[in-house]
Amino acid sequence: MEPSTVTDGIEKAQNFVNGLLKELYDRRGTDLYVIAGAPPTLRVNGQLVRAGKPLKPNQCETLVISLLDERQRRLLKQEKTLNFAWGLPGLARFRVNAYFQRGALSMVFRYIPSEIPEFATLNLPSSLLELITAKRGLVLLVGSAGQGKSTTMASLIGHRNATQQGHIVMVEDPIEFTHNHKKSLVTQREVGSDAQSFGEALRSALRQTPDVIAVGEIRDRESMQLALSAADTGHLCIASLHATNATQAIDRIIHFYDEDQRSHVMMDLASNLNAVIAQRLIQIDEETSRPIVEVMRNTSGIRPLIREGRADEIRPFIARGKEQGMMVFDDGLFELYSEGLIDEEKALLYADSVNDLRLRIRLSKGVGLSDDSIDLMPNR
Numbered sequence: 001m002e003p004s005t006v007t008d009g010i011e012k013a014q015n016f017v018n019g020l021l022k023e024l025y026d027r028r029g030t031d032l033y034v035i036a037g038a039p040p041t042l043r044v045n046g047q048l049v050r051a052g053k054p055l056k057p058n059q060c061e062t063l064v065i066s067l068l069d070e071r072q073r074r075l076l077k078q079e080k081t082l083n084f085a086w087g088l089p090g091l092a093r094f095r096v097n098a099y100f101q102r103g104a105l106s107m108v109f110r111y112i113p114s115e116i117p118e119f120a121t122l123n124l125p126s127s128l129l130e131l132i133t134a135k136r137g138l139v140l141l142v143g144s145a146g147q148g149k150s151t152t153m154a155s156l157i158g159h160r161n162a163t164q165q166g167h168i169v170m171v172e173d174p175i176e177f178t179h180n181h182k183k184s185l186v187t188q189r190e191v192g193s194d195a196q197s198f199g200e201a202l203r204s205a206l207r208q209t210p211d212v213i214a215v216g217e218i219r220d221r222e223s224m225q226l227a228l229s230a231a232d233t234g235h236l237c238i239a240s241l242h243a244t245n246a247t248q249a250i251d252r253i254i255h256f257y258d259e260d261q262r263s264h265v266m267m268d269l270a271s272n273l274n275a276v277i278a279q280r281l282i283q284i285d286e287e288t289s290r291p292i293v294e295v296m297r298n299t300s301g302i303r304p305l306i307r308e309g310r311a312d313e314i315r316p317f318i319a320r321g322k323e324q325g326m327m328v329f330d331d332g333l334f335e336l337y338s339e340g341l342i343d344e345e346k347a348l349l350y351a352d353s354v355n356d357l358r359l360r361i362r363l364s365k366g367v368g369l370s371d372d373s374i375d376l377m378p379n380r
Contacts, residue, residue: 013066018088020051021109025092028287030111032094036060036104045286057104064098064105075192076105084192085112085174095150095176110146112176116158117151123290124152127325128277132156132238133164137274138231140218142243147281148291149240150176150216156238157214161186166211171201173216184211191216202226206233215239221256228265231272245329246276246296246318250311262309270307273298280329282350284341292332294318297325330357337361 017034024032024042031043036057039050055063065073067086076082081099088094092114098107119129131139141156143149154177161168161184168184173191180186187208195201198215199222205213206229213230215223217240230237243249250269257265278294296302301317318326330351337347344361351357 010066013062032109035106061105064107083173116154116177119155119159131275132160134236136234138272139238139274140241140276142241142249143279147279168212169205169210170214198223213237224256228268245278247311247314249276266307266309270303292329294329295327
């Protein structure tokens with residue numbers, strides 16, 4: 001479809017976008033990029049695939065605006081970015097981020113699977129299920145964009161919904177997976193359409209007699225404080241946060257607050273945090289990726305470090321905490337290597353501690369680690 005056809009009206013613009021999304025779906029892709037000055041581009045098996053001619057800025061603007069209602073258009077103009085959901089009826093749903101770049105509107109779509117995946121299909125440690133069945137406390141699910149956090153959270157909530165009675169309140173921007181009522185009642189609120197902000201939705205959630213509060217993403221001090229308040233008042237709160245690992249998550253929380261507030265907040269966090277789960281996706285082949293996780297439990301050894309804001313001293317406790325249910329990313333890499341899913345080169349490429357993982361691999365093969373194989377800058 002030629003991009004010139006998109007300027008004739010809202011319906012044609014929507015049809016153009018839907019045609020690209022249908023192609024993405026048919027090719028089992030994950031993302032669609034609609035960026036001014038570039039061709040529409042699909043991400044299929046991790047590779048970028050061009051799907052037409054370059055789009056002019058006015059064409060991109062028409063495509064973006066065609067998908068929005070008046071309220072969303074006003075919000076996009078005010079905030080310069082907007083998250084929303086878009087669907088192909090009966091086929092697929094997509095998470096969309098619209099934004100300005102070089103003064104022109106652009107947007108990126110991420111495919112959302114229609115079914116909430118069973119936890120057992122995600123190749124994640126079964127010990128994580130203990131965290132979603134707890135009665136109270138804060139569980140943080142962290143990782144960079146595109147690392148599968150939303151899918152993992154949906155699966156954990158799905159497990160709780162299927163196995164325990166209660167009221168689960170979810171606050172999202174936008175709603176991605178739709179949860180049906182099973183053993184639990186599930187309230188899903190979308191920021192923008194059901195509530196003005198994360199803060200408003202979370203304050204309201206605390207008055208809805210919840211057993212579990214799930215926060216799609218903690219973005220600021222207010223959301224963080226309300227999540228802590230939820231845990232402190234006897235609820236289980238599971239929340240997503242952008243951070244690459246557990247220690248960075250703690251450090252980011254510290255820096256949500258001014259210096260004079262940090263000591264009190266870190267005492268609250270040390271008292272109410274149950275665990276931090278950090279997730280990464282490792283590409284196995286062109287069509288397959290597998291998650292690896294770092295799990296930090298708030299043990300008696302880690303709790304004082306959180307309370308005193310010494311996040312940089314936490315990692316050794318995680319590495320030594322296997323008996324307490326903790327693990328580091330390199331444990332997952334070693335498992336993938338042991339299963340024959342990745343080779344030694346790829347395992348070491350993604351390792352946090354190259355020397356430690358190299359030694360572990362060599363010992364598993366009955367080979368020692370010679371001095372000349374040691375990386376003099378191992379911890380990247």
